[in-house]
Amino acid sequence: MKTKSINIPILARVEGEGALHLEIVNNQIQQLQLKIYEPPRFFESFLQGRDYNDVIDIVARICGICPVAYQMSAAAAIEQAFNITISPWVRAMRRAYYCGEWIESHSLHIHLLAAPDFLGFKSILDMAKQYPDEVRRGLRLQSLGNQLIALFGGRSVHPVGACVGGFYRAPEPQAVTELLIKLEQGLVDAEALLLWLGKLTLPDNSQDFTWVSLCHANEYPINEGRLKSNKGLDISKEEFLDHFAETHCSYSTALHCTLQGQPYLVGPLARLNNNYHFLPKQLLTILDKLPIKLPSQNMFHSIIARAAEIYYAIYHARELLTNYHAPQAAHANVTVQTGSGFGCTEAPRGLLWQYFEVNENGLVMKANIIPPTSQNQARIEQDLYHSLQQFGLHSEQDDLRQYSEMLVRNYDPCISCSTHFLNLTVKRQ
């Protein structure tokens, strides 16, 4: 019997810290464990007993990359608990605010974390020597996203402008006008980014898997919709726990969320696969020129999905902010009442589901937050099982480690959110 054990002690270029342990016996994977070892942060417990208004600012602290997503799911849940209907202006501006986060987070992941893999560089520092213009473009796009977040949130990291019912204040029309000019320029950068990514040689690891995303009747989903999969799931956010369950693995501090006990994908590729027909014609024309056919079962197409969503987010934000006017009230009136509510929005990395119970004084009695990375963990392990066998388990340890990291990075796991990435250990027999 031949056993091979491979350990990747720290997964590089992902958000947070984790490790991967592989045990190979007679050229078959016997054990594969994606280990998240950052300590849990107990945010749900911090929230208990807090005033509903504090929730939006506290959940923004869960992640420095996707604070808007946490704010938007929480706001939706509390608004449902209080029976608040937001105005069309708030609805539209929340979409624009969220677009900022997609642009910022996707640009960071493509350039800082993923692109070096496909171009054979160890990091963006090496990549920048050969591709300075592309890196500069990436930084411009990331900055554009940050500026859009700051327009509504006051600042881009842990923004403070959002509240239950809407925003504390409406952006000044002059600031919106100035940003519209930058969004116009950003659209040119986003198209160039897509065409550049189209020239990359992406491996084909197509496989049969389940993907889940929000789906909306009239638009590309961001803040609302039903949860739909490619395998027949079609439920409301209120039915989430009837179909999805979080379990604890002994080797990981993060919970694994499964759909009827099975792994599933959330994130940009899942969203694009389910909703590409809502993309603007210009973007579909660009995608037609790229080596991707939608829906795609090749996880390496995730980088293209992210770039497509950057284009969409810039296009859509421009659309939403054209003819902008500041309303009389930037948020709905809040009447505190006992209640419970659900929020489910599309964070850059995928579905972010939240549930809150609030008492008659507006204090949080119960909180449940299920971030995208905990939903993707079982799917990452499933992908590794399939793709590493396809890659060749007899490969050198360094090659296995590099390929494993590349596979994991496709999911843009935010371990800091899920608790928190890759040390690879491989044991071969």
Added chain:
Amino acid sequence: MMPVKIIAVGSPFGDDQIAWQIAEDLQNILQRENNISIEANIVTVDRPGVNLINVWQGWQNVCVIDAVIMDKAIGTVERFTVEQLNDYQSAIIHSSHDFGLQQTLQLASMLGQLPEKLIIYGIVISAKQQADLQKKRDKICNEILKYLIVDY
């Protein structure tokens, strides 16, 4: 005296807030004291990562104030040029969270986006001696002010 962009890197809480506090103190002093002829634009940023490159865009003279961990007494102000900072061993980059000031400066240098003049003032901190650091706030501010007058 050249106009200078002062970028304080930190966060609102804990020992890492010292650069923000010094930025506030500097702002107050420059508004109050007419005899200090520093033309400064002061901003505070929270874990900017590579976005720092965008923050100093358009400025020829830039100074960055950041908390540092060094084997020196807490509250010590260490002055670094970009070259001096590069001499320190780089941390291995595990995530974009680990993409710190040093890596950002290296990236900016490769992209030709470093300001003409960039000085970093590092304030030595220690999570265990936060109260002691607060007591040295005036001294730290005065020391950075002296550096600014000489450097810019």
